[in-house]
Amino acid sequence: MSVNLREIKREFTKFLKRNNMKVTQSRLNLIDLIAGYGKHFEVEELVNWIASKSDRSVSRSTIYRTIKLLQEFGVIKEVIKLNNRTIYEFVAGKAHHDHLVCVECGKIIEFVNEDIEKLQDEVCEDYNFQPMHHRLEIFGVCSECSKSGVT
Amino acid sequence: MSVNLREIKREFTKFLKRNNMKVTQSRLNLIDLIAGYGKHFEVEELVNWIASKSDRSVSRSTIYRTIKLLQEFGVIKEVIKLNNRTIYEFVAGKAHHDHLVCVECGKIIEFVNEDIEKLQDEVCEDYNFQPMHHRLEIFGVCSECSKSGVT
DNA sequence: ATGAGTGCAAAGTATTTGCACGTAC
DNA sequence: GTACGTGCAAATACTTTGCACTCAT
Numbered sequence: 001m002s003v004n005l006r007e008i009k010r011e012f013t014k015f016l017k018r019n020n021m022k023v024t025q026s027r028l029n030l031i032d033l034i035a036g037y038g039k040h041f042e043v044e045e046l047v048n049w050i051a052s053k054s055d056r057s058v059s060r061s062t063i064y065r066t067i068k069l070l071q072e073f074g075v076i077k078e079v080i081k082l083n084n085r086t087i088y089e090f091v092a093g094k095a096h097h098d099h100l101v102c103v104e105c106g107k108i109i110e111f112v113n114e115d116i117e118k119l120q121d122e123v124c125e126d127y128n129f130q131p132m133h134h135r136l137e138i139f140g141v142c143s144e145c146s147k148s149g150v151t
Numbered sequence: 152m153s154v155n156l157r158e159i160k161r162e163f164t165k166f167l168k169r170n171n172m173k174v175t176q177s178r179l180n181l182i183d184l185i186a187g188y189g190k191h192f193e194v195e196e197l198v199n200w201i202a203s204k205s206d207r208s209v210s211r212s213t214i215y216r217t218i219k220l221l222q223e224f225g226v227i228k229e230v231i232k233l234n235n236r237t238i239y240e241f242v243a244g245k246a247h248h249d250h251l252v253c254v255e256c257g258k259i260i261e262f263v264n265e266d267i268e269k270l271q272d273e274v275c276e277d278y279n280f281q282p283m284h285h286r287l288e289i290f291g292v293c294s295e296c297s298k299s300g301v302t
Numbered sequence: 303a304t305g306a307g308t309g310c311a312a313a314g315t316a317t318t319t320g321c322a323c324g325t326a327c
Numbered sequence: 328g329t330a331c332g333t334g335c336a337a338a339t340a341c342t343t344t345g346c347a348c349t350c351a352t
Contacts, residue, residue, distance in 0.1 A: 022326050022331060043316080059334045064317065081232035084315065084342070100280045109278055116270050120289060123262050128294035129251045136287045138271060143279035173306055173351050194341080210309045215342065235317070235341070 003093030005035055008075060015073050029056045030066045031075070034090050040079065040108050041088055043067070080108065080137055098136035104145035154244030156186055159226060166224050180207045181217045182226070191230065191240050191259050194218070231259065231288055249287035255296035 009031055013023050033050055034041070041049075047060050058066075067088065070076040079099055080087035087108070096117065100109040116136070124131045160182055164174050184201055185192070192200075198211050209217075218239065221227040226243035230250055238259070247268065251260040267287070275282045 020331090024326070024332060026333070061318080061335080062333055065332085086316085100275065100278060100282075102280075103283065109280065111274050111278065113270055113274055116267055116274075119264055119267050119270070120287075123264055123267075124251065124289060124291065127251060127260055127262065128297075129253075129260065129289070129291050130297055131251075131289050131291040132254065133291075134287065134289040136271075136285065138275065138280070138282050138285040140275065140280050140282040140284075146279075146281055171306090175307060175351070177308070212310080212343080213308055216307085237341085 003035070005032060008035075008092050012070075012073055012075070016069075021069075025056075026058050026062050027066055027069070030058055030063065031070070032056075033058065034070075034076065035092075037090075042085055043088075077133070077135075079135065081135075082137075082139075098138070100138045100140065100142070102142035102145055103139050104141050107142050107144075109142065154186070156183060159186075159243050163221075163224055163226070167220075172220075176207075177209050177213050178217055178220070181209055181214065182221070183207075184209065185221075185227065185241050186243075188241075191238050193236055193238055228284070228286075230286065232286075233288075233290075249289070251289045251291065251293070253293035253296055254290050255292050258293050258295075260293065 009028050012027070012031060016023050016027065033053075033056065034046065037046060037049060043060070043063060047063060050056070050058055050063075067076060071078070075090060075092035077089055077091050078086055079089045080101055082101065095112055097110045097112045098116070100111060101107075102109075120131065120134060123129075160179050163178070163182060167174050167178065184204075184207065185197065188197060188200060194211070194214060198214060201207070201209055201214075218227060222229070226241060227239055228242050229237055230240045231238035231252055233252065246263055248261045248263045249267070251262060252258075253260075271282065271285060274280075
């Protein structure tokens with residue numbers, strides 16, 4: 001499924017105006033770039049990838065600053081926190097999902113489970129807690145690694 | 152429920168010997184200290200708290216090094232990763248649980264939900280993924296903060 | 303006696319920030 | 328024209344590491 005980037009940028013533009021922020025090339029470009037990267041990413045990785053493309057450069061600082069905005073706007077999420085690494089994902093147009101993380105090869109598997117979501121909502125109700133977002137990371141060994149590795 | 156620290160230290164001693172590591176005062180003390188601290192903690196917090204106690208000092212380096220061992224041994228877990236903070240918990244003797252984190256006041260609420268655990272196992276089976284551990288963080292606003300704050 | 307553990311200070315990462323300059327409005 | 332955004336380099340925060348000394352075995 002490919003999302004409509006034009007639509008996202010139009011909405012992001014509204015979001016920026018609504019918050020009295022400026023609609024800059026960097027900000028709009030970053031949406032294209034992150035969407036173009038097309039997979040889970042870390043900032044360092046993204047910085048290097050963007051630098052490797054001749055056009056539309058965006059500095060590390062602006063990337064950090066814009067990622068925060070895009071998180072507020074809701075198209076990017078911090079999906080994995082492993083050791084001191086932060087792995088982000090462009091989630092626009094995707095159903096909410098959680099992740100299996102292979103500690104051997106680093107592979108990230110996305111899964112959707114409505115029942116888990118429902119149970120979480122129930123827990124929150126029990127505690128009168130208003131959930132904003134959540135992160136479920138299951139760390140383990142993927143099928144390929146458990147096949148090959150004896151460990 | 153209060154855990155039997157003596158028993159934990161005895162087991163940790165075995166663990167160290169099994170791994171050809173030395174059973175030092177620092178390592179055993181840290182178990183007492185962390186258990187004595189009695190709540191979720193960050194390293195900086197723990198360092199300061201330990202420094203404030205006159206006896207049994209343990210350096211920051213050793214704390215970091217020992218926390219890793221205690222995680223392997225299984226009595227400590229990284230339960231929350233928020234921004235660039237890592238919050239640990241002494242989990243020995245506690246049933247597995249997950250956390251609600253109030254983004255307003257920082258309060259951490261523990262909850263247990265067997266059904267969520269079961270569903271996670273099912274997901275892992277579906278993907279032939281061998282789970283080792285997981286972390287479920289639900290971020291939101293606790294009952295007290297939603298009462299008081301208009302935001 | 304010996305090698306692993308400890309504490310310190312230095313180095314390494316990841317992220318944030320001050321400031322001068324550029325650009326959207 | 329003005330204020331916000333950007334890029335750079337410096338600063339910060341957290342964690343790891345090299346090394347000399349200490350302690351468990």
